[in-house]
Amino acid sequence: MSLIVANWKMNPTTPKAAQRLFSQVSSGIGETKDIEAVVCPPFVFLSELNQLNSLNALDFLKLGAQDCFWAGKGPFTGEISPLMLKNLGAEYVILGHSERRQYLGETDEMINAKIKACLKAKLVPILCVGDSSREDKEDIAQIRQQLTEDLKGLSAKELKKIIITYEPLWAISTSPGGKAATPKDAVKGAKYIRLVLSEMFGEEASQKTRVLYGGSVDSGNAFQFISNNEIQGVLVGGASLKPNEFLKLLRRLANPTIELNHKI
Numbered sequence: 001m002s003l004i005v006a007n008w009k010m011n012p013t014t015p016k017a018a019q020r021l022f023s024q025v026s027s028g029i030g031e032t033k034d035i036e037a038v039v040c041p042p043f044v045f046l047s048e049l050n051q052l053n054s055l056n057a058l059d060f061l062k063l064g065a066q067d068c069f070w071a072g073k074g075p076f077t078g079e080i081s082p083l084m085l086k087n088l089g090a091e092y093v094i095l096g097h098s099e100r101r102q103y104l105g106e107t108d109e110m111i112n113a114k115i116k117a118c119l120k121a122k123l124v125p126i127l128c129v130g131d132s133s134r135e136d137k138e139d140i141a142q143i144r145q146q147l148t149e150d151l152k153g154l155s156a157k158e159l160k161k162i163i164i165t166y167e168p169l170w171a172i173s174t175s176p177g178g179k180a181a182t183p184k185d186a187v188k189g190a191k192y193i194r195l196v197l198s199e200m201f202g203e204e205a206s207q208k209t210r211v212l213y214g215g216s217v218d219s220g221n222a223f224q225f226i227s228n229n230e231i232q233g234v235l236v237g238g239a240s241l242k243p244n245e246f247l248k249l250l251r252r253l254a255n256p257t258i259e260l261n262h263k264i
């Protein structure tokens, strides 16, 4: 079953717009057993969207956050703890997104502490790792360093509770010249992730870990990223903010034989 994670980033700007976007997606897709979708809005909309989601009671649709702090509570101005997120209905947390690494100076040490805190609170971490240059083939080694440090001190059993996303920085739609990776590049990245995971945690745990691809995913290309044994889902940024486009993507992955230009 494919996992589709919607990363709304710092969008939209009002609670009304967030509710509308969420409702359009949840009412448009109906019940499905073939996909699992996680919408990750800004923190401030979680509570309202959780209420909407409880009313709709769609099993396949869950909520997640885009970050969290590593401590449970205390003097950490501006921060949000895993437990707070859980109490607002979040079940997943995106961690280590390249935008946080780049603009907020988030280090691997911080990400490691956040992963541990999420696991303790029984939230599913969605760890993002990725290389920064499309041309420099050696760059993929950055992923080894990120995985080694971000997953330090975890057991094979804990690894199975974590989702890893291969998100090359050069493929993010808002990066300069950002264009989706080819399916071949995405599979190569996912395979490399599994290689490093198998060295760290053993083959069995590596094979059981879900690996997603993220970077300019839309309804037209999503299916090609998951039609292999290496990638179990996608992380979607820009396209998740357009309800019709995102619904098309969900339907396409829930029903791979659906007509691509099926009217919604």
Ligand code: PGA
Binding pocket: 007, 171, 172, 173, 174, 214, 215, 216, 217, 235, 236, 237, 238, 239
């Ligand atoms: P994108 O963003 O789908 O707009 O490329 C993905 C992400 O950065 O999470």
